[in-house]
Amino acid sequence: MPALNGNQSKYVTLVSSDGFEFVLLREATFVSPAIKSMLDPKSQFAESKTGRCVFEEISGMVLEKVVEYFQYWYKNKEREDVPDMEIPVELCLEILTAADYLGIDNLM
Amino acid sequence: MANNSIRGPQSALTDYLASQNISAYGIRQSVDARRRAAATNTSNQAANGEEDDDDDEPSATTARQARAQKRKKQADAIAKIKDSKAFKRQKMHSARDEDDLALDMYQEKFVPVPGQIDNCEECKKRFTVTAYTRQGPEGGLLCPKCSSKLADAEKAAKKTAKKKSTGGPAGGRSRRKIASQLLDGQVGVKSLLTLCVETLANNIDLADDLGHSSPQVIDRIARQLSKRRLLNPHTLNLFLQSQAEDIILYDAARLAPADYERIFQTCSKLKNLKLRNAIQFKDTTMEYLISRHIVLNSIYLHGANLISEEYWEKYLKAKGKDLKALRVYFTDKHFSDKIVQSLQKYCPSLTHLKICHNQAVTNEGIKHIARLKELEHLSLQLVNETSTEPYVHVIKNIGSQLRTFSVRVIPEVDDRLLDAIHDNCTTLAKLRITRSECMTDAGFARLFTNWKNRPLTFIDLELNRYVDAQTPRENRHMVGLCSDGFRAMMNHSGKRLKRLSVHGCRHITREAFEDVFSPNKTYPELLDMEISFCEEVTDFVLASIFRCCPKLKKLNVFGCMKVKEVRVPRGKILVGVPNAMGMVIEGTED
Structure with missing residues (x-):
């Protein structure tokens, strides 16, 4: 979805290596500094113009979980006592690598 | 019907009933x-049975x-x-x-009729029905054995359902766990990395390889495993990668000498070795390390008290040339003055030296540190009583290049050390002086007034206070860190200070706190502050602290008995409030 600079769409699209597309709130992706800087209009990355981020290293299954985390974070970021999100054991290492790649570490 | 009835005199009751159209026969x-x-x-x-019964019926x-x-x-x-x-x-x-x-x-x-014999629905066995007999899922009856099985299954199902239903905001997590997380500084949503690392630690037996994770991720995993005490010879394998330059194990207590040797066999490019609780790191392990082609830049050994003086010297002699950082904790009497003396000869490029909980090093040994010309970070915690002179000697010689100076538990050391630091140190970032019973407020004030050193980022002046059993509050000579020293310190370093501990400096007055945290002052970098056992701290002081320190994350106030009801801003953690609410208050106020 092309968006004009200054008049950005509220939503962005994340695309996995195997072509799965996830549309979610732009603000929910800001927990990842990597995606935030990609989408920053000042950054001049292609992603900031199209609102579309393609991750060649992340498979659909893993990206699905990451997107789920984005939503979980967005929903709960104002709260103090939050139940942990379940991470499927078999995908744990792959999600860990993706989280490291996207910089979803220190939230403070 | 009439021929069935018996004729004869009727009772008054029968008459009456007949008149009401009621007959006993009916x-x-x-x-x-x-x-x-x-x-x-x-x-x-x-x-079926009904039809057969019919013929037997009297009527x-x-x-x-x-x-x-x-x-x-x-x-x-x-x-x-x-x-x-x-x-x-x-x-x-x-x-x-x-x-x-x-x-x-x-x-x-159908309700079971007691005494009846039936076949069990599950196991088809014959059994006697009682009032307690249960119905099976198909509607038939169950024998006692099968029904108890069913009851167990139902109980288990109920339990899990209960667990799930309480997974709401409080999240089935115990109070203890929540408090523990607060103390770790964990408020709100955990990061995805943390969640993954925790899941991994929970299922560590399933992992056979950490893949190509970054060193930061591997460190996070190592920390989590050690915290959960899951590091053992089996899980050690996850960290043994041939390309690894760092091995950092926070809890090596379960590793045997052979496991340490395995580290040196696999990781041929090892540069930095950090082992905590390395109890089994012995002379033989040291000998093996010496025999390998590994050249370490940094050694951090905690709890390795089986390494003898002889092997410390052997190692430093053989491999000390490239050693940049040497940190030893709990080495008993084996890391002695002689070893400290030899550092100058064997380790010319040493920049970090930390000797903690050491029972052997004395004043003599400290003097030798003054000759380490590259040293930038020095930390000492010695069991032997030490005097002021050797520290002053060290500061006079290498003070100008030091960036960290940390000396713990030095009851006999006095103001001359503070003056030496004031005169010689210009590049310090971290300063720790704890438990001096001789340093005075005037000394601290002199140190921080017109000091050429740039603002410090870390200050720990824990338990520098006047000690007297009879008149503990009467501090006539202003011993320890008191109001003037505190004011001067915050004036000098407030701008850059990240961590501050004035734990137990109980002669800092309320006025001094109110001055330092007055509305026109801010401490923009301060993250972590420890003011426990400062008796004069009040609710007002805490509120002022929260106002002056926008980045503050955690504030410890154990034993500040004048703290009653304080409003904690959102995202900040106040630990140790003396009330029944518990020791932690997590900020909810906006």
């Missing part, structure tokens, strides 16, 4: 009919009546069932005929 008949109906109704051999009419009644009852019951919600629900899910279904449900409602 009553008996209806009772019999009801009884029989109940018996056939409740017995499981409903329809065909009553039987017919009873049957008619029973059928009517059954029809009523079935009609009721058809109206019921359960029936409608079942009907939705099955394509069967309505009447069949209703009849099924009707028969399911």
Whole structure:
């Protein structure tokens, strides 16, 4: 979805290596500094113009979980006592690598 | 009917009843009919047995009546069932005929008749039905064995359902766990990395390889495993990668000498070795390390008290040339003055030296540190009593290049050290001086007034206070860190200060706190602050601190008994409030 600079769409699209597309709130992706800087209009990355981020290293299954985390974070970021999100054991290492790649570490 | 009756004189009661159109015969008949109906109704051999019974009945009419009644009852019951919600629900899910279904449900409602013999629905065994006999899932009866099994299964199901239902905001997590997380500084949503690392630690037995994770991720995993005490010879394998330059194990207590040797065998490019609780790191391990082609830049050994003085010297002699950082904790009497003396000769490029909980190093050894010309970070915590002179000697010689100066538990050391630091140090970032009983407020004030050093980022002046059993509060000579020193310190370093501890400096007055945290001052970098056992701290002081330190994350106030009710801003953690609420208050105020 092309968006004009200054008049950005509220939503962005994340695309996995195997072509799965996830549309979610732009603000929910800001927990990842990597995606935030990609989408920053000042950054001049292609992603900031199209609102579309393609991750060649992340498979659909893993990206699905990451997107789920984005939503979980967005929903709960104002709260103090939050139940942990379940991470499927078999995908744990792959999600860990993706989280490291996207910089979803220190939230403070 | 008339020929059945006995003729004769009638009692007054019979007369009366007859006048009311009630006959004893009719009553008996209806009772019999009801009884029989109940018996056939409740017995499981409903329809079939009924026909055979008919001939034995004394009166065909009553039987017919009873049957008619029973059928009517059954029809009523079935009609009721058809109206019921359960029936409608079942009907939705099955394509069967309505009447069949209703009849099924009707028969399911049979109550067990005690004393009856039946076959168990599950195991087909014959058993005697009692009042406690349960119905199986198919509607039949269960023998005691099978019914207890079913009861267990139901109990378990209930338990898990309960667990799930309490997974709401408080999240089935215990109070203890929440408090523990608060103390770790964990408020709100955990990061995805943390969640993954925790899941991994929970299932560490399933992992056989950490893949190509970054060193930061591997460190996070190592920390989590050590925290959970999961590091053992088996999980050690995850960290042994041939390309690894760093091995950092926070809890090596379960590793044997052979495991350490395995580290040196696999990781041929090892540069930095950090082992905590390395109890089994012995002379033989040291010898093996010396024999390998590994050249370490940094050694951090905690708890390795089996390494003898001889092997410390052997190692430093053989591999000390490239050693940049040497940190040893709990080495008993084996890391001695002689070793410290040899550092100058063997380790010319040493920049970090930390000797903690050491029982052997004395004043003599400290003097030798003054000759380490590259040293930038020095930390000492010695068990032996030390005097002021050797520290002053060190500061005079290498003070100008030091960036970290940390000396703990130095009861005999006095203001001369502070003056030496003031005169010589210009590049310090971290300063720790704890438990001096001789340093005075004036000394601290002199140190921080017009000091050429740039603002410090870390200050720990824990327990520098006047100690007297008789008159603990009467501090005539202003011993320890008091108001003036505190003011001067914050004035000098407030701009850059990240961590501050004035734990137990109980002679800092309320006025000094109020001055330092007055509305026109801010400490933009301060993250972590420890003011426990500062007796003069009040609610107002805490509120001022929260206002002056926008980045503050954690504030410890154990033993500040004047703290009563304080409003903690959102995202900040206040630990140690003396009230019944518990020791942690997490900020909720906006």
